[in-house]
Amino acid sequence: MPYEHRSKHIIQFSETDMAGLVHFSNFFKYMELAERDFFAANKLDLIKVQPRELTGWPRARAECKFTAPLRFGDTIEIHLAVKAVKDRAIDYQFRIYRCNADKTVTQAGKGHMTTILAKLNENGSLQSIELPTEVCERIIEAPMEILQRPDGV
Numbered sequence: 001m002p003y004e005h006r007s008k009h010i011i012q013f014s015e016t017d018m019a020g021l022v023h024f025s026n027f028f029k030y031m032e033l034a035e036r037d038f039f040a041a042n043k044l045d046l047i048k049v050q051p052r053e054l055t056g057w058p059r060a061r062a063e064c065k066f067t068a069p070l071r072f073g074d075t076i077e078i079h080l081a082v083k084a085v086k087d088r089a090i091d092y093q094f095r096i097y098r099c100n101a102d103k104t105v106t107q108a109g110k111g112h113m114t115t116i117l118a119k120l121n122e123n124g125s126l127q128s129i130e131l132p133t134e135v136c137e138r139i140i141e142a143p144m145e146i147l148q149r150p151d152g153v
Helices: 025-041 133-138
Strands: 004-010 048-050 053-056 059-066 075-085 089-099 105-116 118-120 126-128
Touching (some): 004 025, 025 075, 025 089
Antiparallel strands (some): 004 075, 048 053, 089 105
């Protein structure tokens, strides 16, 4: 769907701390992993390099609430849903689930991220730009029932 995506990931040893738990900063990496996969699934460039110009999606806001620990070897599923498509930005909702051995899932985190489409000018400054038609045609806002699904679904 052009408004949601699910990515799977196996927790690597390097993502854990001395207690064997995933370090909180990696939850943001998992959100970015899902975003990358979402763009690829919709045949869009996350970063576009053209002569004398670089276009990408810097973060304007990111937050995550942690609800259950993740450990080395766990398989997780990251669910991305598009909350809003604006003139120059996209707001995402993320839910991160641990896949349990009994085929159930446990929500480990819930996050939000706002990204702004921007180009890097020759002088090194970022300038926000309007979303191209191609992006607006391939990424749309999720229906409210997707955004309001109960946890673990």
